[in-house]
Structures are given as structure tokens and as C-alpha cells.
Amino acid sequence: MALPHADHSAAIRTTCPYCGVGCGVLAAPDGTVAGDPAHPANAGRLCSKGAALGETLALPDRLLFPEVGGRRASWDAALDAVAEGFSRALEQGGPENVGLYVSGQLLTEDYYAANKLAKGFLGTGNIDSNSRLCMASAVAAHKRAFGEDLVPGLYADLEQADLVVLVGSNLAWCHPVLHQRLIAARAARPGMRLVVVDPRRTASVEGASLHLPLRPGSDVALFAALLAHLEKSGALDRGFIASRTAGLDAALEAARAIAPEAAALTGLDPAGLATFFRWFAATPRTVTLWSQGVNQSTAGTDKANAIINVHLATGRIGRPGMGPFSVTGQPNAMGGREVGALATTLAAHLDWDRPGDAGALAQFWRAPALARGPGLRAVDMFRALGEGRLGALWVMATNPAVSLPDSDAVRAALARAPFLVVSDCSRASDTLAYAHVRLPALGWGEKDGTVTNSERVISRQRAFLPAPGEARADWWMIAEVAKRLGFAEAFAWQSPADIFREHAALSALAARRGRVFDIGGLAGLDEAGYAVLEPTRWPVPEAGMRGGRLLDTGALRFVPTPWRAPAHQASAERPLTLLTGRLRDQWHTMTRTGFVPRLMTGQPEPLVTLHPADAPAASGTLVEVTGAGTPAILRLATDPGLPRGVAFLPMHWGARLSATGRSNPLLPAAVDPVSAQPELKHAPVSVRPWAARWHGFVLAAAELPAGGTTPLTRVPLPGGFWRHELAGQDAPENAFVRLRDSLSEPGAAWRVLQDPAAGQHRAVLLAGGCLRAALFLAPDPALLPARDWLATLLGQPAVATRRALLGGGPADGPPPSRTVCACHGVTEATIRAAIAAGAATVAAVGTACAAGTGCGACRPELAALLPAAAAPVAA
Numbered sequence: 108m109a110l111p112h113a114d115h116s117a118a119i120r121t122t123c124p125y126c127g128v129g130c131g132v133l134a135a136p137d138g139t140v141a142g143d144p145a146h147p148a149n150a151g152r153l154c155s156k157g158a159a160l161g162e163t164l165a166l167p168d169r170l171l172f173p174e175v176g177g178r179r180a181s182w183d184a185a186l187d188a189v190a191e192g193f194s195r196a197l198e199q200g201g202p203e204n205v206g207l208y209v210s211g212q213l214l215t216e217d218y219y220a221a222n223k224l225a226k227g228f229l230g231t232g233n234i235d236s237n238s239r240l241c242m243a244s245a246v247a248a249h250k251r252a253f254g255e256d257l258v259p260g261l262y263a264d265l266e267q268a269d270l271v272v273l274v275g276s277n278l279a280w281c282h283p284v285l286h287q288r289l290i291a292a293r294a295a296r297p298g299m300r301l302v303v304v305d306p307r308r309t310a311s312v313e314g315a316s317l318h319l320p321l322r323p324g325s326d327v328a329l330f331a332a333l334l335a336h337l338e339k340s341g342a343l344d345r346g347f348i349a350s351r352t353a354g355l356d357a358a359l360e361a362a363r364a365i366a367p368e369a370a371a372l373t374g375l376d377p378a379g380l381a382t383f384f385r386w387f388a389a390t391p392r393t394v395t396l397w398s399q400g401v402n403q404s405t406a407g408t409d410k411a412n413a414i415i416n417v418h419l420a421t422g423r424i425g426r427p428g429m430g431p432f433s434v435t436g437q438p439n440a441m442g443g444r445e446v447g448a449l450a451t452t453l454a455a456h457l458d459w460d461r462p463g464d465a466g467a468l469a470q471f472w473r474a475p476a477l478a479r480g481p482g483l484r485a486v487d488m489f490r491a492l493g494e495g496r497l498g499a500l501w502v503m504a505t506n507p508a509v510s511l512p513d514s515d516a517v518r519a520a521l522a523r524a525p526f527l528v529v530s531d532c533s534r535a536s537d538t539l540a541y542a543h544v545r546l547p548a549l550g551w552g553e554k555d556g557t558v559t560n561s562e563r564v565i566s567r568q569r570a571f572l573p574a575p576g577e578a579r580a581d582w583w584m585i586a587e588v589a590k591r592l593g594f595a596e597a598f599a600w601q602s603p604a605d606i607f608r609e610h611a612a613l614s615a616l617a618a619r620r621g622r623v624f625d626i627g628g629l630a631g632l633d634e635a636g637y638a639v640l641e642p643t644r645w646p647v648p649e650a651g652m653r654g655g656r657l658l659d660t661g662a663l664r665f666v667p668t669p670w671r672a673p674a675h676q677a678s679a680e681r682p683l684t685l686l687t688g689r690l691r692d693q694w695h696t697m698t699r700t701g702f703v704p705r706l707m708t709g710q711p712e713p714l715v716t717l718h719p720a721d722a723p724a725a726s727g728t729l730v731e732v733t734g735a736g737t738p739a740i741l742r743l744a745t746d747p748g749l750p751r752g753v754a755f756l757p758m759h760w761g762a763r764l765s766a767t768g769r770s771n772p773l774l775p776a777a778v779d780p781v782s783a784q785p786e787l788k789h790a791p792v793s794v795r796p797w798a799a800r801w802h803g804f805v806l807a808a809a810e811l812p813a814g815g816t817t818p819l820t821r822v823p824l825p826g827g828f829w830r831h832e833l834a835g836q837d838a839p840e841n842a843f844v845r846l847r848d849s850l851s852e853p854g855a856a857w858r859v860l861q862d863p864a865a866g867q868h869r870a871v872l873l874a875g876g877c878l879r880a881a882l883f884l885a886p887d888p889a890l891l892p893a894r895d896w897l898a899t900l901l902g903q904p905a906v907a908t909r910r911a912l913l914g915g916g917p918a919d920g921p922p923p924s925r926t927v928c929a930c931h932g933v934t935e936a937t938i939r940a941a942i943a944a945g946a947a948t949v950a951a952v953g954t955a956c957a958a959g960t961g962c963g964a965c966r967p968e969l970a971a972l973l974p975a976a977a978a979p980v981a982a
């Protein structure tokens with residue numbers, strides 16, 4: 108955990124493995140972590156997830172040894188099995204019959220190695236990345252507008268802007284340190300405006316100058332209408348357009364066709380629209396930052412180009428305080444784009460459709476059979492697997508059984524894979540269960556290499572821990588398999604630095620072919636130079652040079668963006684539009700953050716959130732959410748910050764922690780026609796109450812098995828215990844007996860309190876005076892006691908009386924309170940006490956009890972607890 112006064116002299120400088128902000132971290136083997144004051148991304152700051160990194164270093168569920176067919180095997184045997192499986196598939200069906208599905212959480216060196224193996228040596232374009240679910244639309248839009256996948260701006264532009272527009276980005280929760288930089292800049296320059304374009308009133312809307320809660324999927328209409336307005340109001344930069352751009356007329360024509368319908372299509376109040384248009388037209392220093400509310404859409408590429416168009420039209424690009432800015436999600440989303448590990452790109456920003464590129468790459472790699480063209484993109488790759496068109500698949504550092512849309516179909520495809528290899532650090536990945544060969548990968552703190560963040564800064568991730576068990580680096584596994592397939596010479600690297608040099612040298616070749624991506628200046632780094640490499644922004648054409656803003660030269664293109672509605676519309680049968688996204692304290696499929704009790708205090712259970720007027724039952728009721736595939740059963744929450752007609756579900760829970768609380772079985776696998784990025788945000792669903800005969804919880808060391816449709820969520824507790832939240836439609840007496848039997852331990856005895864007439868069934872399991880388990884069932888969740896008090900007693904000598912234990916709370920004393928500030932573990936009760944004692948502002952609350960002084964992401968919640976929460980107003 109973050110210890111501000113700890114001695115960091117023994118700490119290693121490394122980089123956070125979560126989001127694309129790419130914060131520098133000082134980490135020590137004892138698990139102490141702190142923000143690196145010398146890193147340009149964060150200057151010492153960390154968010155709640157970064158600050159809890161130390162608590163992920165000893166995760167209970169590590170995959171430690173290779174396995175073949177579910178049994179432990181030697182590395183040699185496992186790697187032989189992978190090589191044999193791929194050889195067989197190649198013999199049977201050629202290069203089209205094999206595939207790799209990789210991840211933005213690989214280091215650049217791993218990513219480079221995987222792409223070289225697939226495209227250069229297996230000869231297949233079938234390597235795609237989970238970036239297809241994340242950045243593909245931004246990549247496609249950049250290529251259409253700039254001719255290359257380039258992010259022109261810097262984080263500093265957000266601080267230097269006079270207007271920042273967040274589109275489909277919950278920056279406060281998803282890029283918290285960047286958000287803190289933005290908030291600090293606004294505090295220093297109160298004239299700076301913030302506009303948030305998001306159907307939901309998210310934490311990022313707190314303090315905003317204007318919130319535009321547009322209809323899901325309607326961003327193209329908003330930005331096309333803005334383009335038409337810029338023309339009408341004389342705000343176009345004619346000089347810039349004439350000298351630097353092409354294609355304005357066609358883009359304007361499409362925009363003019365949409366403009367009259369914009370208010371109807373977006374559902375936005377015309378006054379809010381007019382204010383936004385006026386501010387945008389009048390503010391040269393404008394940054395428009397976008398994320399998944401834009402990319403994850405069947406119009407994702409057009410949405411991104413509609414944003415870029417308004418920046419080209421006003422000449423606001425490549426200069427301080429202005430520009431379109433796509434922020435990356437994963438720690439190495441940008442690095443993956445550099446090495447070309449998408450099915451549609453080649454390494455070092457080279458392209459199949461540019462004459463000579465593929466040949467030059469084949470020559471550089473001495474590749475026997477470079478893939479002849481693009482391969483299967485993520486959704487199609489798993490469809491092909493399900494249809495028996497892929498003989499061998501290797502999944503690295505991603506959990507598609509949870510994160511792809513229509514995920515039950517993905518599970519079925521994984522189950523019928525003729526040969527599936529999965530490399531992961533954790534057994535908590537649902538995908539791992541389907542693998543024929545499991546390869547244990549090094550995790551953060553153990554692996555060594557580079558990552559590139561959203562502003563093109565390459566930083567080192569450095570190892571500061573020994574490898575656990577027999578875990579090895581991903582690049583090493585790839586190279587070992589390549590050697591076994593007969594490609595020893597091309598994969599003879601001894602270290603990540605060897606790979607990095609090759610990658611850098613290839614980029615110099617690409618630069619000679621006209622590409623802006625160029626780190627040729629780093630190709631001469633020796634081991635020592637690589638070891639001490641400082642955060643470095645590309646392009647770096649020569650040693651010692653450093654990159655800055657891009658696109659001050661070169662031709663830029665407008666792209667016409669005609670209106671297109673989301674693929675699947677709400678209907679009478681499915682009247683709600685489901686939005687999915689992230690929670691502040693969780694990372695993706697929870698294989699790491701889901702096992703850190705501190706990060707599970709905020710929202711430990713998956714909830715479906717609706718506007719109060721759309722809610723079919725009271726908050727806390729179990730509901731069934733029906734969409735494309737298996738329905739979800741989970742608890743309902745209401746939030747007036749959601750528009751009518753919209754439901755929100757976090758993307759995080761998989762079968763391991765909540766079999767019935769999963770979002771992605773509900774989503775149809777519709778994709779953007781240009782980028783093939785799936786529409787993970789706008790799926791039609793219906794929500795209706797799920798009639799439970801009983802509700803309950805179990806606190807125990809054992810993990811209860813999830814069965815059938817029994818809603819069940821597991822929550823980790825300190826000390827290796829689990830809290831289970833469950834409910835059932837069977838008779839509570841039977842469930843009580845069944846659960847008690849499954850929890851019994853030798854030498855332990857149950858104490859039982861039952862009132863069958865009232866539907867109350869309670870039992871605690873005691874052994875040697877210690878509380879081992881607690882089981883509570885009731886007909887209504889409100890009749891169950893809070894779990895916190897009992898949870899603190901687990902494994903402890905029972906200091907409480909049996910009566911108190913079965914009562915579920917201490918005889919006296921205040922009821923437990925939820926944690927609001929995850930960084931400092933401050934509860935709502937403590938915060939309320941601070942406010943009652945006179946703290947009138949978020950800052951004063953921080954001074955009184957430290958809440959909100961860590962990552963700051965809970966500050967909106969703190970503000971909401973204050974008596975007069977200020978609502979954003981158009982000014």
C-alpha cells in the first residue's frame with residue numbers, strides 16, 4: 108500500500124500495469140509502492156488501483172507450473188506439446204487453420220515476438236488482440252484521417268486547454284491520474300471549461316461546466332451537427348483547411364444532412380447543444396478526449412472521425428492545448444499498435460496495402476512465408492473456432508470467455524477448440540479452464556520490458572521480484588515454441604533488450620518508408636542502456652532525440668460520417684439500452700483486483716443500475732436481465748443520474764466471482780464495419796424481478812460451488828475467507844441443510860437459530876473457540892444483518908457471545924459502515940462524522956480524515972455526502 112513516508116531508496120522504478128495513463132511506480136519487494144515523482148505521466152501520483160498494487164503481489168490463485176491435459180508437466184513437455192499442436196494444425200489446414208489471440212497487457216517485447224511468430228513464420232494473419240475490443244475504432248479513424256495510427260497530443264495539452272470535452276470517457280474512474288491533472292489545472296485556471304458527453308451522469312461529470320447526456324450511440328449526430336455549425340458561424344479555419352487538408356466538402360455535405368435532426372437523434376436539449384457549439388466555436392485551445400463510449404460502437408470509427416473532423420476544420424491539432432485525443436485503455440495498448448499485433452496491421456506501422464511494405468518486412472525478418480494479408484479479427488476468430496475452422500489457438504494475457512460479446516458462444520467455441528493454449532499468471536481466468544496446455548506467465552513485478560502510454564511515452568517495467576514457481580516470460584515461451592517449429596535463428600533472443608533493439612531497428616526501416624513511428628534512435632541501446640532507459644516519447648529518430656506533438660506537417664483528411672443507428676435497437680420486448688463499463692476499483696475481469704479486499708469494499712457485487720422511474724422493483728431486489736444470450740440475475744440499484752431507458756452493468760464479473768452477474772452473455776456480437784470493433788455499449792435488454800424465496804449470505808474459508816441459476820457472488824475477505832451472497836427459489840429449509848452440509852468441517856460444531864415460520868435460518872460454525880463459518884438465510888434481504896462485523900471475527904477466537912454471533916452484530920456499538928475512500932480505507936460513517944464536525948468542503952473532509960487525498964476518485968462521492976452538492980450548470 109502507499110506509504111508516503113516510506114524509505115524508497117531500495118525501490119525499483121517501474122510502471123503501473125493497469126491503465127494507459129502509464130504512471131511511474133516506485134516498488135520494493137516487500138510490496139511497498141509509491142508514485143514515481145520523476146515520471147512525466149504522474150509526477151508521484153497514484154490512483155486506488157495503483158496504490159493497491161502491493162496487495163496483488165501474493166495473489167492466492169497464481170498459475171505456477173506448466174500443465175498439459177490438466178496435469179503438471181515440465182516446460183519441455185509443455186512447449187513440445189504446443190509446437191506439436193500447431194504443427195498438426197498447420198499440416199491439416201495450412202496457416203489459416205492457426206491463430207493467436209493476444210493482449211494490450213503484454214509488454215512490447217512479448218507482443219513483438221508473438222506478431223513475428225504469427226505473421227512472419229506461421230505465415231498467418233490470424234493474430235488479433237483484445238485491443239480489437241478497445242482501440243480498433245480509434246486506430247482505423249487515425250489511419251483514415253492521418254494516413255497512420257498517430258495520437259498527436261500530449262497530456263500537457265489537457266492542462267493547457269481552455270475547453271476540454273470528454274466524449275464517452277469516464278476519466279475520473281478509468282484514467283484517474285490524468286483526471287487529477289485536469290482537475291488541478293482547472294483549479295489553477297477556473298476559466299477553463301469541461302464538457303462531458305456521456306449518457307450517464309458519471310463521476311467525471313462532477314464539477315463539469317456542462318453535461319450532455321446524449322442518447323447512446325448518437326455521437327456522430329452531435330459532432331456532425333457541430334461541423335455544420337462551425338461552417339455556418341464562420342468558425343472554419345480556411346487557411347489551414349486549404350493548406351493541410353483534403354475532403355472537407357464531402358464531410359460537410361454529410362454533416363449538413365444530419366444537422367437538422369441532431370437534437371432529435373441525440374435527444375439533447377437544444378439549449379445545451381447551442382451552448383456546447385458556441386463554446387467550441389469560440390475556443391481555439393480545445394482538446395476533445397474520447398474513449399470507449401466512442402470506440403465500442405458499430406459506428407465507432409465514424410464517431411472518432413466526426414471528432415477529428417471538427418479539429419481539422421478549426422486547425423486545432425498538433426499545437427499546445429488543442430487536438431483530438433484518443434486515450435488508450437490498457438498499459439500497453441499503444442505498444443501493441445507499434446508492433447502491429449492486430450490482424451489488420453503489420454509491425455512498425457507498416458501496411459499490407461502499401462506497395463513494398465510487406466516485402467521489406469519479410470526481408471528484415473528473413474521470413475519464409477509472410478502472411479499474405481489480414482487475418483481473422485477477434486469476433487470472427489472465435490466464430491471460426493466455434494465453427495471448427497481453427498485447428499489451434501494460443502490465447503495470451505486476455506480472458507475472452509469473459510470479455511468478448513456473446514460470451515457464452517465464446518465459451519462454447521473454447522470448449523470445442525481442437526487445440527487451445529492459454530498463457531496467464533492466474534487461475535482466476537475463466538478462459539484457462541478450457542485450455543489443453545496452460546503456460547504460467549510472469550506477472551507485474553516479475554517481468555521485464557517496455558510499455559507505451561497514451562501520449563507515446565515508452566517506459567520500462569522492471570522486475571523486482573523473483574519468478575514464482577516455474578513462471579516464465581511470455582516472449583521466452585514464444586521463442587521456445589518458434590525454435591521447436593524450426594525457426595531458431597529468427598528467435599535467438601537472449602533478453603528483452605535484444606527484442607527491443609530489433610523492434611527499434613525495424614521502426615527505422617519503416618521510417619525510411621515514410622512512417623512517423625520511429626524509434627530508430629534506440630536501436631543501439633546496450634543492456635545497460637536498456638536497463639536505465641528513462642521514460643521516452645516517440646518519435647526518436649536519432650539517439651538523444653525526444654518526441655513531441657505530432658502532425659505539424661503532412662496531409663490530413665476529412666472523412667464523411669453519415670448517420671447510422673446502433674445495430675440493435677430497443678423494442679417493446681427489450682425496452683432498455685444496456686451500457687456496460689468500468690468501476691473505479693476493478694480491473695477488467697478481476698483476476699487481480701477481485702482478490703484485493705480493499706478494492707472490493709466499494710462495490711463488491713455486480714449491480715444493474717436503472718433510472719428510478721424505470722425500476723421494476725425497489726433497490727436491492729434481485730432482477731433478471733434478458734438480452735441476447737443467457738440472462739443475468741443480479742441485484743438492482745437505482746440512480747437518477749442515468750437517463751430513462753438506459754441500464755448500466757459493470758463489465759467485470761466472470762463466472763469465477765459471479766456466474767449469474769455477467770454482462771457479456773447479454774451482448775450480441777455486432778461489429779463496426781470499418782474497425783470490426785464490437786458494440787459493447789448499446790444492447791437492448793429487459794429487466795424484471797426475479798422472485799427469490801430466500802436471500803442469504805455465507806462467510807467461510809471454502810468457496811461454495813456456483814450451481815445452475817442460483818445467483819451467487821463471491822467476495823474475498825482478508826485472511827483467505829470468502830463472503831458469498833446468494834438467493835434461491837427452492838425451499839429455504841432445504842437450502843439451509845444443503846449449504847450447512849457443504850460447509851461442515853471435521854472437529855467443528857454448528858450453533859443454529861431457526862424460526863421456520865418467519866423464514867429465518869441462521870447458523871455459525873465454531874471450532875476450538877474460533878468462528879469458522881456463518882450461514883444466514885431470510886425471506887427478505889433487509890432481514891439479514893450487515894456482514895462486516897461477523898466478517899471481522901472469521902478465524903478469530905470468538906470473543907462475542909453465541910447470541911451476538913447468531914444475531915449478526917455486537918450487542919451494542921454502531922452498525923458497520925461502507926468504505927468510500929479505498930486508498931485510505933475511510934468509511935462513510937467516518938466521513939459523515941467529519942462533516943458533522945464542521946468539514947464543509949471535499950478538501951476539509953480530506954484534512955479531517957484523509958478521505959479523498961489518495962487518488963481522488965472518491966471525491967465526487969464525498970461531494971455528494973456534503974449538504975449542498977453543487978450540480979453542473981451551463982454557464
Ligand SMILES: Nc1nc2c(c(=O)[nH]1)N[C@H]1C(S)=C(S)[C@@H](COP(=O)(O)OP(=O)(O)OC[C@H]3O[C@@H](n4cnc5c(=O)[nH]c(N)nc54)[C@H](O)[C@@H]3O)O[C@H]1N2
Nearest residue numbers: 275276277281323324398399400436437688689691694695
Ligand atoms: N477502473 C478501471 N480503469 C480502467 C479499466 C478498468 O477495467 N477499470 N480499464 C482500462 C481500459 S482497457 C479501458 S479501454 C479504459 C476505458 O475507459 P472509459 O472508456 O472511460 O470507460 P467505460 O466505463 O468503458 O466507458 C466510458 C463511458 O462511455 C459511456 N457511453 C456509453 N455509450 C456511449 C455513447 O454512445 N456515447 C458516449 N459519448 N458515451 C457512451 C458510458 O456511460 C461510460 O461512462 O479504462 C481503462 N481504465
Ligand SMILES: Nc1nc2c(c(=O)[nH]1)N[C@H]1C(S)=C(S)[C@@H](COP(=O)(O)OP(=O)(O)OC[C@H]3O[C@@H](n4cnc5c(=O)[nH]c(N)nc54)[C@H](O)[C@@H]3O)O[C@H]1N2
Nearest residue numbers: 241504505506510530531532533536548687695696698758
Ligand atoms: N461488456 C464489455 N466488455 C468489454 C469491455 C466493455 O467496456 N464492456 N471492454 C473491452 C476492453 S476495452 C478490454 S481492454 C477488454 C479487457 O478484457 P481482458 O483482456 O479479457 O481482461 P483482463 O482481465 O485484463 O485479462 C487479462 C488476463 O491476462 C492475465 N495477465 C496479466 N498479465 C499477464 C502477463 O504478463 N502475461 C500473461 N500471459 N497473462 C497476463 C490476467 O491474469 C488476465 O487473466 O474487455 C473488453 N470487454
Ligand code: SF4
Nearest residue numbers: 123125126130154157
Ligand atoms: S491512473 Fe491508476 S491505474 Fe492508471 S496507470 Fe496511473 S496508477 Fe495505474
Ligand SMILES: [Mo]
Nearest residue numbers: 240241436437
Ligand atoms: Mo480496453
